[in-house]
Amino acid sequence: NAGVTQTPKFQVLKTGQSMTLQCAQDMNHNSMYWYRQDPGMGLRLIYYSASEGTTDKGEVPNGYNVSRLNKREFSLRLESAAPSQTSVYFCASSDLNSGTDQPQHFGDGTRLSIL
Amino acid sequence: AQKITQTQPGMFVQEKEAVTLDCTYDTSDQSYGLFWYKQPSSGEMIFLIYQGSYDEQNATEGRYSLNFQKARKSANLVISASQLGDSAMYFCAMREDAYSGAGSYQLTFGKGTKLSVIP
Numbered sequence: 001n002a003g004v005t006q007t008p009k010f011q012v013l014k015t016g017q018s019m020t021l022q023c024a025q026d027m028n029h030n031s032m033y034w035y036r037q038d039p040g041m042g043l044r045l046i047y048y049s050a051s052e053g054t055t056d057k058g059e060v061p062n063g064y065n066v067s068r069l070n071k072r073e074f075s076l077r078l079e080s081a082a083p084s085q086t087s088v089y090f091c092a093s094s095d096l097n098s099g100t101d102q103p104q105h106f107g108d109g110t111r112l113s114i115l
Numbered sequence: 116a117q118k119i120t121q122t123q124p125g126m127f128v129q130e131k132e133a134v135t136l137d138c139t140y141d142t143s144d145q146s147y148g149l150f151w152y153k154q155p156s157s158g159e160m161i162f163l164i165y166q167g168s169y170d171e172q173n174a175t176e177g178r179y180s181l182n183f184q185k186a187r188k189s190a191n192l193v194i195s196a197s198q199l200g201d202s203a204m205y206f207c208a209m210r211e212d213a214y215s216g217a218g219s220y221q222l223t224f225g226k227g228t229k230l231s232v233i234p
């Protein structure tokens with residue numbers, strides 16, 4: 001009963017390095033999301049994917065790219081990491097077609113530090 | 116203007132007492148949904164309760180209930196009989212259906228309230 005799985009759980013990068021955060025869900029959800037959480041800021045949406053093959057920008061997309069590899073997997077890429085991207089990153093999934101009361105289900109997060 | 120406002124950065128409650136966490140929202144959409152999530156110190160986001168804008172009854176889930184006052188645009192979370200395990204950050208979030216489509220929806224989160232339960 002895994003739900004949403006994120007890898008890695010922790011990562012330290014140097015400024016300018018690139019990295020991809022991986023996310024997979026096993027709930028057969030159509031929609032997937034990437035958020036970042038900074039102290040005192042709540043969660044902010046970076047990108048989302050309504051269905052396989054589509055992606056859209058959220059509130060804070062600059063410096064990130066995403067790929068919806070298939071229905072299960074949605075990755076987030078930092079091409080040239082900056083200290084301002086130090087944050088906790090959450091992946092989530094949902095299926096609004098199952099009812100308007102359906103919540104987004106979150107992974108456990110990736111804690112990313114950029115030096 | 117913030118769409119979700121949680122005015123209490125931190126709160127304390129005595130074990131076994133009830134506590135109310137405030138959430139006000141701002142939307143011109145007639146169709147929307149409100150969610151509460153719990154984030155313990157371990158970091159995961161746990162869904163607690165949902166209230167739809169057209170729901171006539173206040174939502175309840177075990178010890179959690181939602182005091183929904185539509186005219187005031189408030190959706191306060193009430194936790195009854197607090198337990199030590201309730202100590203966590205609590206986030207209120209809103210889905211606006213005008214911005215939803217193709218089965219997906221965006222959530223706007225508040226900044227959260229840190230609840231500490233005192234033995």
